[in-house]
Amino acid sequence: KETFLKDYQPPAYLVDRVDLRIELDAQSTLVQSRLLCRPNQQTKKPLVLNGKRLEVVQVALNGSVLTRNRFTFTDGLLTIAHVPAEPFEVAVTTRINPAENTALEGLYLSSGNYCTQCEPEGFRTITCFPDRPDVMSVFTTTVIGDKTSCPVLLANGNLMASGDLDDGRHYATWHDPFPKPSYLFALVAGDLVRISDTFTTRSGRTVALHIYVEARNRDKCGHAMRSLKKAMRWDEEHFGREYDLDLYMIVAVDDFNMGAMENKGLNVFNSKYVLALPETATDADYEGIEAVIAHEYFHNWTGNRITCRDWFQLSLKEGLTVFRDQEFTADMSSRPVKRIEDVNIIRSLQFREDSGPMAHPVRPPSFVEINNFYTLTVYNKGAEVIRMLFTLLGAETFRQGMDIYFDRHDGQAVTCDDFVAAMETAWGKDLSQFKRWYSQAGTPELTVTGHYSAADQQFILEIEQSCPPTRESVVKEPFFMPIAIGLLDENGNALPVNTDAGTGTDTDTKMLILSEQRQQYFFPNITSKPTVSFLRNFSAPVKVHHAQSEEELHRLMTHDTDPFNRWEAGQTLSLRHILEQIANFQHQQPISIRHRLVRGLRDFLLDTDLDPAFTAMAVTLPTENWIGQQMTIIDPVAIFSVRQQFRAQIGLQLRDELLQRYHDLTGDIPYQYNAVEAARRTLRNTCLAYLLAPEIGGRLTPELLQLGTEQYQRSDNMTDSIAALGCVVNADAAAGAALLADFYTKWQHDPLVVDKWLALQAGCSLPGTLEHVKNLTGHASFSIKNPNKVRALIATFCATNHNQFHAADGHGYCFLGDQVIRLDPLNPQIAARMLTPLTQWRRYDPTRQQMMCEQLERIRRQPLVSDDVQEVVDRSLQK
Numbered sequence: 001k002e003t004f005l006k007d008y009q010p011p012a013y014l015v016d017r018v019d020l021r022i023e024l025d026a027q028s029t030l031v032q033s034r035l036l037c038r039p040n041q042q043t044k045k046p047l048v049l050n051g052k053r054l055e056v057v058q059v060a061l062n063g064s065v066l067t068r069n070r071f072t073f074t075d076g077l078l079t080i081a082h083v084p085a086e087p088f089e090v091a092v093t094t095r096i097n098p099a100e101n102t103a104l105e106g107l108y109l110s111s112g113n114y115c116t117q118c119e120p121e122g123f124r125t126i127t128c129f130p131d132r133p134d135v136m137s138v139f140t141t142t143v144i145g146d147k148t149s150c151p152v153l154l155a156n157g158n159l160m161a162s163g164d165l166d167d168g169r170h171y172a173t174w175h176d177p178f179p180k181p182s183y184l185f186a187l188v189a190g191d192l193v194r195i196s197d198t199f200t201t202r203s204g205r206t207v208a209l210h211i212y213v214e215a216r217n218r219d220k221c222g223h224a225m226r227s228l229k230k231a232m233r234w235d236e237e238h239f240g241r242e243y244d245l246d247l248y249m250i251v252a253v254d255d256f257n258m259g260a261m262e263n264k265g266l267n268v269f270n271s272k273y274v275l276a277l278p279e280t281a282t283d284a285d286y287e288g289i290e291a292v293i294a295h296e297y298f299h300n301w302t303g304n305r306i307t308c309r310d311w312f313q314l315s316l317k318e319g320l321t322v323f324r325d326q327e328f329t330a331d332m333s334s335r336p337v338k339r340i341e342d343v344n345i346i347r348s349l350q351f352r353e354d355s356g357p358m359a360h361p362v363r364p365p366s367f368v369e370i371n372n373f374y375t376l377t378v379y380n381k382g383a384e385v386i387r388m389l390f391t392l393l394g395a396e397t398f399r400q401g402m403d404i405y406f407d408r409h410d411g412q413a414v415t416c417d418d419f420v421a422a423m424e425t426a427w428g429k430d431l432s433q434f435k436r437w438y439s440q441a442g443t444p445e446l447t448v449t450g451h452y453s454a455a456d457q458q459f460i461l462e463i464e465q466s467c468p469p470t471r472e473s474v475v476k477e478p479f480f481m482p483i484a485i486g487l488l489d490e491n492g493n494a495l496p497v498n499t500d501a502g503t504g505t506d507t508d509t510k511m512l513i514l515s516e517q518r519q520q521y522f523f524p525n526i527t528s529k530p531t532v533s534f535l536r537n538f539s540a541p542v543k544v545h546h547a548q549s550e551e552e553l554h555r556l557m558t559h560d561t562d563p564f565n566r567w568e569a570g571q572t573l574s575l576r577h578i579l580e581q582i583a584n585f586q587h588q589q590p591i592s593i594r595h596r597l598v599r600g601l602r603d604f605l606l607d608t609d610l611d612p613a614f615t616a617m618a619v620t621l622p623t624e625n626w627i628g629q630q631m632t633i634i635d636p637v638a639i640f641s642v643r644q645q646f647r648a649q650i651g652l653q654l655r656d657e658l659l660q661r662y663h664d665l666t667g668d669i670p671y672q673y674n675a676v677e678a679a680r681r682t683l684r685n686t687c688l689a690y691l692l693a694p695e696i697g698g699r700l701t702p703e704l705l706q707l708g709t710e711q712y713q714r715s716d717n718m719t720d721s722i723a724a725l726g727c728v729v730n731a732d733a734a735a736g737a738a739l740l741a742d743f744y745t746k747w748q749h750d751p752l753v754v755d756k757w758l759a760l761q762a763g764c765s766l767p768g769t770l771e772h773v774k775n776l777t778g779h780a781s782f783s784i785k786n787p788n789k790v791r792a793l794i795a796t797f798c799a800t801n802h803n804q805f806h807a808a809d810g811h812g813y814c815f816l817g818d819q820v821i822r823l824d825p826l827n828p829q830i831a832a833r834m835l836t837p838l839t840q841w842r843r844y845d846p847t848r849q850q851m852m853c854e855q856l857e858r859i860r861r862q863p864l865v866s867d868d869v870q871e872v873v874d875r876s877l878q879k
């Protein structure tokens with residue numbers, strides 16, 4: 001059942017108008033739909049509509065009911081063999097069961113309220129329709145519901161009419177004037193309260209902004225509303241994009257498979273990305289809300305006004321919109337820190353995906369279940385591809401390219417090629433080689449060598465690129481990419497490498513273009529051997545092999561003008577030391593941390609001229625995932641042990657400095673979420689985490705434990721209390737248990753805070769966590785039907801607690817197998833996602849490989865396996 005990009009065919013019929021009448025009932029919702037259809041081709045083909053998990057009650061053509069021999073409904077397709085050659089009307093009545101919908105796709109209930117998730121192929125579970133994004137229609141939706149249980153009735157667009165029916169029900173009719181694909185349809189109904197505000201667009205139109213939540217969350221929407229207004233202003237200022245309807249609605253629901261959904265005029269959000277109060281949400285949550293609200297808002301232009309021709313083009317809207325939300329967040333907070341965070345995601349997670357069995361290009365050539373391709377590759381690598389275009393063209397030309405894209409394609413369903421073509425027009429140069437980023441999977445690797453000739457006063461930089469084979473292509477053609485570099489002299493001063501740059505431009509950074517498999521770049525008039533600052537700002541999503549001396553790395557760490565590479569040099573140094581000690585650990589040699597590394601971290605820590613958020617990143621050791629990526633055989637126990645030992649040693653050796661900064665960074669105003677205050681808290685909590693990092697099997701002094709306990713008890717906000725709680729929980733089982741009990745008593749009524757409580761326990765690095773997690777799956781607060789709960793407890797353990805998930809006895813794998821088997825019949829999308837850690841089995845030693853495969857085989861043997869899980873398991877086990 002694999003679908004291929006190369007088989008794309010335009011739709012046989014278009015639907016100009018859709019009229020929906022939806023009578024809500026928990027077990028038996030009746031959906032009547034009237035489609036105004038029009039042939040899109042000369043040839044007379046049957047009309048084929050998608051329909052899944054629904055009962056077809058009646059089908060009519062141009063007003064007459066079709067008898068059963070005039071249409072078929074099998075294998076998810078409703079087919080009417082004979083339809084007129086002129087425009088015609090099809091009316092379909094279907095019956096569905098929202099209460100039974102645990103897949104959270106289509107129309108379902110969340111906390112007793114109705115909501116929808118139609119992207120990518122959920123609309124076909126509501127009614128029969130050509131459920132593909134290149135069919136764009138004007139929707140009118142009448143929602144009918146019970147007045148007491150559903151006082152609020154919402155759909156896309158503007159409210160046209162509403163009123164009472166004589167049977168105790170009421171109705172509301174919504175009309176969306178913008179043609180849209182079915183995946184952007186939304187309906188919400190239930191007992192919700194509304195928070196209202198307005199936004200005046202730059203052309204002077206007033207837009208009503210409504211956030212709908214359950215009554216108990218009424219006071220938690222302020223930050224989301226402020227974020228929305230910031231995003232609306234930012235898109236006007238940076239991309240010249242204005243909102244187009246008079247109403248923008250956001251609804252928060254507790255049961256949601258992903259982060260949020262950009263349905264036209266009616267976004268549906270995971271409540272995690274809406275609700276926040278200082279006492280319940282951390283700075284990271286505040287930043288996440290601002291980013292996701294912006295992301296969904298930005299989709300109105302990059303996704304809704306211009307949409308995808310087919311789902312292979314998903315990155316057309318997702319990569320671009322992630323790029324836009326990254327830029328927005330950079331403007332709202334610290335640009336270098338945001339860049340470091342994004343690069344960490346790419347290198348720790350996307351590179352891993354790119355080297356495993358699920359590796360696929362930014363534009364996948366085929367899929368079995370499209371839901372499996374909402375990935376780090378499509379989203380985050382897709383954003384890196386857009387960012388490379390931004391880097392190559394420069395901000396101004398890139399903006400012109402965006403304007404051309406909007407002008408050319410507004411109202412259309414297009415492809416990634418159309419996007420690149422708009423950029424080509426703006427740039428005036430050919431980008432056909434660049435497009436290999438869309439068709440070749442895998443992470444390119446660059447090998448860098450420098451040759452200095454004192455006699456010629458010349459420096460030559462040589463770059464060679466390669467890319468490992470992946471499923472869709474074994475032999476890779478060279479990629480086209482921007483490589484930003486700088487050169488530093490022996491004192492760390494920047495050498496002017498960009499001499500042909502105009503005035504006012506950065507003369508420190510040279511943008512090289514790599515397009516061949518091997519290329520040399522010449523730098524004249526270099527009077528001494530330079531230190532290369534390579535791939536500044538991570539200008540391309542690649543792995544770099546570059547033999548630099550410790551001295552050079554220290555020079556970059558202290559003097560580079562590119563903040564990203566200052567951070568990067570420190571990470572490279574740490575990584576080298578960690579890998580060296582991992583080898584010791586594996587040979588039962590004692591582990592030690594080098595003094596020079598500690599001193600480097602100390603210099604960062606004491607440099608009060610730096611942004612504290614940057615300092616926090618600079619003193620944080622590389623992630624376990626990123627360390628693992630460097631190893632031929634990942635040894636999760638060695639990685640954890642060495643990293644943990646380093647952390648404990650840093651805490652001990654820099655104790656005075658850490659305490660000093662910890663106290664200096666104490667805030668004296670009540671909690672506020674802004675870049676400066678959040679940065680202060682981040683560094684302060686980073687200091688606390690070092691101070692409370694225990695040696696493996698070791699105990700902390702009561703004074704240090706007390707420092708954590710006191711912060712937990714005294715703080716007025718979730719950021720500081722959960723940070724302190726986490727430190728204590730990971731340092732001392734007894735003290736941790738006491739605080740966890742206190743925390744639960746205090747917050748058991750708040751689902752999002754309970755998620756944090758579950759995640760903290762699942763991520764605990766002290767022994768015995770698996771048993772504890774198993775017990776928690778039976779706890780009153782846990783529900784396997786709620787994706788946030790599953791992510792908090794099961795995914796946190798299996799995907800982040802590497803040391804214990806990969807325990808030598810294989811119990812972690814068995815636990816994950818059990819959970820996937822339990823989850824798959826309920827929610828296939830989430831079940832398939834939970835499998836990610838097992839897909840990586842080839843990276844481990846033979847014993848672990850075998851145990852991981854056993855679980856995959858066991859899942860495959862289940863009597864009913866969803867397409868979602870089947871595809872991931874099959875690809876993982878493929879030879």
Ligand code: ARG
Pocket residue numbers: 117119120257258259260261262295296318371374829
């Ligand atoms: N378009 C949404 C976003 O990126 C994601 C929705 C995907 N949903 C899904 N079930 N795969 O904002």
Ligand code: ZN
Pocket residue numbers: 295299317318321
């Ligand atoms: Zn998106």
